[in-house]
Amino acid sequence: xxxxxxxxxxxxxxxxxxxxxxxxxxxxxxxxxxxxxxxxxxxxxxxxxxxxxxxxxxxxxxxxxxxxxxxxxxxxxxxxxxxxxxxxxxxxxxxxxxxxxxxxxxxxxxxx
Amino acid sequence: xxxxxxxxxxxxxxxxxxxxxxxxxxxxxxxxxxxxxxxxxxxxxxxxxxxxxxxxxxxxxxxxxxxxxxxxxxxxxxxxxxxxxxxxxxxxxxxxxxxxxxxxxxxxxxxxxxxxxxxxxxxxxxxxxxxxxxxxxxxxxxxxxxxxxxxxxxxxxxxxxxxxxxxxxxxxxxxxxxxxxxxxxxxxxxxxxxxxxxxxxxxxxxxxxxxxxxxxxxxxxxxxxxxxxxxxxxxxxxxxxxxxxxxxxxxxxxxxxxxxxxxxxxxxxxxxxxxxxxxxxxxxxxxxxxxxxxxxxxxxxxxxxxxxxxxxxxxxxxxxxxxxxxxxxxxxxxxxxxxxxxxxxxxxxxxxxxxxxxxxxxxxxxxxxxxxxxxxxxxxxxxxxxxxxxx
Numbered sequence: 001x002x003x004x005x006x007x008x009x010x011x012x013x014x015x016x017x018x019x020x021x022x023x024x025x026x027x028x029x030x031x032x033x034x035x036x037x038x039x040x041x042x043x044x045x046x047x048x049x050x051x052x053x054x055x056x057x058x059x060x061x062x063x064x065x066x067x068x069x070x071x072x073x074x075x076x077x078x079x080x081x082x083x084x085x086x087x088x089x090x091x092x093x094x095x096x097x098x099x100x101x102x103x104x105x106x107x108x109x110x111x112x
Numbered sequence: 113x114x115x116x117x118x119x120x121x122x123x124x125x126x127x128x129x130x131x132x133x134x135x136x137x138x139x140x141x142x143x144x145x146x147x148x149x150x151x152x153x154x155x156x157x158x159x160x161x162x163x164x165x166x167x168x169x170x171x172x173x174x175x176x177x178x179x180x181x182x183x184x185x186x187x188x189x190x191x192x193x194x195x196x197x198x199x200x201x202x203x204x205x206x207x208x209x210x211x212x213x214x215x216x217x218x219x220x221x222x223x224x225x226x227x228x229x230x231x232x233x234x235x236x237x238x239x240x241x242x243x244x245x246x247x248x249x250x251x252x253x254x255x256x257x258x259x260x261x262x263x264x265x266x267x268x269x270x271x272x273x274x275x276x277x278x279x280x281x282x283x284x285x286x287x288x289x290x291x292x293x294x295x296x297x298x299x300x301x302x303x304x305x306x307x308x309x310x311x312x313x314x315x316x317x318x319x320x321x322x323x324x325x326x327x328x329x330x331x332x333x334x335x336x337x338x339x340x341x342x343x344x345x346x347x348x349x350x351x352x353x354x355x356x357x358x359x360x361x362x363x364x365x366x367x368x369x370x371x372x373x374x375x376x377x378x379x380x381x382x383x384x385x386x387x388x389x390x391x392x393x394x395x396x397x398x399x400x401x402x403x404x405x406x407x408x409x410x411x412x413x414x415x416x417x418x419x420x421x422x423x424x425x426x427x428x429x430x431x432x433x434x435x436x437x438x439x440x441x442x443x444x445x446x447x448x449x450x451x452x453x454x455x456x457x458x459x460x461x462x463x464x465x466x467x468x469x470x471x472x473x474x475x476x477x478x479x480x481x482x483x484x485x486x487x488x489x490x491x492x493x494x495x496x497x498x499x500x501x502x503x
Contacts, residue, residue, distance in 0.1 A: 042144075042170075042447065042465065042488070043422050046360055049188050050144065050170035054211055055229060056260065056277070056309075056361065080357055085309070085325055087357030092423065 028100050036093075036100060040109050047085065052109050056085060062108045074102050135180040135495050138197055139452065141463065141470055142172045142185075145488035149185065151197045154454045154461070154494060157472050157482045161200030167191040167207075173214045173365075173491055176498035177239065178221035183493070184239070186215040186226055194242060197495075204242050208235050216266040216502075223287060225272050227264035234261055234274060234285065236296075246295055252279035263311020263322055263364065265502040267335050275308035275322045275331075282308070282322060282333055282342060304331040304342045309379075312364040313502035323364050325379060332392065345392040346385065355380040360405055360421035365503070368409035368416045370433045375416050377404035384418055386436060396436055401427050406450065409433070410475055411457035419448045419462075428462060430478070440478050444471045452492035463489035 028036070041050050044060075052060040065073060077098050080088030089098060104110075137155040148164040166172070168189035175184050182203065185193040190209040195202055211229040218225070223245060225236040233249040250259040259276035267273050270287040282301040289297040306326025313320050313335075322331040329347035334340060362377035369375075373386050373395060384404055386396040402424030409416050416431040425447050430440040445467025452461050459481065463470050465488045472481045497503040 038466065043359065045170045049168065049211070051168050051189070053168075053189070055171065055188065055213070083326070085307075085358060085361060087359050 028096065032097075033100065036097060037104065037110065040101060040104060041111060051111070052105070060105050060109075062106055065106050070102060070106070073105070074098060077101060133198070135197060136455075137495075138180075139461075139492060139494035140174060140183050140185075140195070140197060141461075141484075141486055141489050141493075142169050142174075142491040143487040144169045144172070144465065144490045147187075148487070149183075149195065150484075150486060151200055152461075152470075152484070154459060154472075157459075157484075159484055159486075163195050163200055163202060165202060165205070166193050166195075169490070171213065171490075174493050175215055175217040175224065175503065176493075176495050177217070178498050180495040180498045184215060184217065184224050186212055188212065190228065192224070192226055192237065192242060206237075206242050208237070208244075209233075213260075213262060214264055216264050216272055218266055218270050218272070218287065219268055219501075220270065223270070225264060225266075225285075227261035227274055229260045232258040232260045232276070232278070234264060234272065236272070236285075236287075248283075248285055248296070248298065250276050250279070250283070252276060252281060262309060265311060265313045265320065267313055267320065268317040268501065271335075273311070273313065273320045273333070273335070275304070275311045277307055277309065280304055280306055280308065280326075282311075282320065282331065284335075284338065299338060301333060301338075301342045305329060305344060309361050310364040315369060315501060317501040321364070323362065323376070323379065325358075325361070328379075330376075346387065346394055349378060349385055349394060349397075356382075356403070358403060358421065359423070360403070360425075362403070362405050362407075362421075365406075368407050370409055370413035370416075373433065375407050375409065375431070375433075377407050377418075379403075384416070384431065398431060398436060398438070400438070401429055401441070408451055408453070410460070411453055411455065415439075415475065417451050417460060419451060422447075425449075426464075442473070442478065444473075445469060449490045450492050452494055454494060455496040461492045461494075463492055465490060 047057040048060050049055045078090045080086050139152050140149045142149050147166045150159045151161045152159050167187040170188045173186050183195045190207050190212045192208045193205040209228040212226050215226040222239050224239045227234050236246045250261050259278035261274050262277050264274040272285045275282050282304050284299040285296040287296045305324040308322035309325040311322040320333040328349050330345050331342050333342045358380045374389050378385050384398045387394050402420030404418050407418050418429050428442045429438050432439045444462045445464030447465035449465050450463045460473050470484045470489050
């Protein structure tokens with residue numbers, strides 16, 4: 001009984017924390033979006049090209065992405081692709097930030 | 113008044129012509145953000161000029177003509193640009209493919225070759241005119257797929273050596289031995305290891321070494337004895353350790369070699385590996401700040417300088433090559449991308465991309481001597497590379 005209660009309250013708490021996070025991250029600040037854009041162009045760019053036209057990793061331009069499911073793109077950024085150089089970003093970026101990146105990729109990355 | 117102006121006007125171009133100078137203490141710094149480069153002088157520690165219009169310079173590299181006057185710039189967008197660093201202007205620019213990664217210049221300085229991602233292969237040009245001499249498609253396997261090409265270097269005997277990332281092969285193109293059809297003889301080495309990501313040649317031009325991403329270890333080809341094939345070394349360097357995700361591919365160019373040791377970046381690990389140069393056996397792992405990107409020896413071999421991958425890329429560490437210990441930690445700014453020593457190593461120039469500057473350090477005192485503002489600087493290349501095999 002007691003054990004069950006503890007587990008329940010932990011799961012309630014974690015849902016609570018999770019919700020909090022999502023609310024906090026929904027509004028990515030202008031400052032953060034500048035940082036994320038820089039990360040896209042420069043750090044993703046070191047493998048995908050600064051203009052996203054491809055390098056060691058494939059092109060990530062809107063034309064190319066149109067033919068690919070968004071969920072797959074989001075999952076690839078989040079978890080990476082084991083066995084290839086594509087690294088997972090979930091330890092560095094939040095789900096909201098990855099979402100922001102996917103939006104930006106589909107819309108076309110702005111060069112600074 | 114009018115006369116004075118006329119004199120000034122006449123004097124201007126004249127004075128430009130009259131200032132004769134050599135290029136041995138010059139270099140270029142790539143500016144990624146603006147598709148430009150700055151020509152710098154390492155004696156005065158100043159920037160002399162800026163050259164614009166070089167295209168997408170993410171991952172740009174350059175080689176020099178043997179007279180140290182022209183820089184060939186290899187851009188990510190497939191651009192090949194010949195820049196006159198004395199005049200500070202573009203001599204010629206072509207788009208040679210969709211997507212390129214690096215290049216090399218032949219032993220005699222007459223051929224410039226470029227390795228490409230899409231379509232994968234190597235294009236070879238006349239260094240004078242940039243006219244295409246030969247196109248070598250990197251076709252492999254039963255289905256005739258094209259591989260991305262990495263680790264392209266020049267080797268003695270008018271040869272270019274390179275690795276096929278997707279195929280796991282090393283090829284030699286020999287321009288001293290041309291076939292009946294007028295093309296360079298190609299020697300292919302298969303099954304050299306999974307996903308070679310970069311390559312280098314030892315300073316004496318004898319060993320070509322490819323780093324492997326898909327497995328631990330390196331592939332070595334003895335160019336004095338290509339008939340002996342490619343050997344695998346350090347196949348177990350990561351045993352027991354945990355491999356982490358790699359946020360930036362390491363570079364093998366300018367590999368650090370001292371008399372006894374070779375130093376190189378461990379892929380996906382916070383380690384610099386040290387091996388014995390004679391038998392290629394591992395001597396030590398040095399625990400470092402992050403995943404190494406460049407591991408470079410000062411020209412006298414007494415120090416090795418290391419920079420790191422995102423997100424630990426604000427730091428540079430210096431290893432003493434006698435004690436194999438870290439003796440100094442520097443913070444040159446956010447996103448350190450490259451380091452280049454002056455020819456005799458009294459200074460090192462370090463670019464910090466996000467900090468927008470290049471810092472010049474005294475390598476004996478580790479004092480910052482000066483900083484130069486640049487637009488997202490990346491690669492730094494001094495002209496003494498013109499006379500080094502493989503650079």
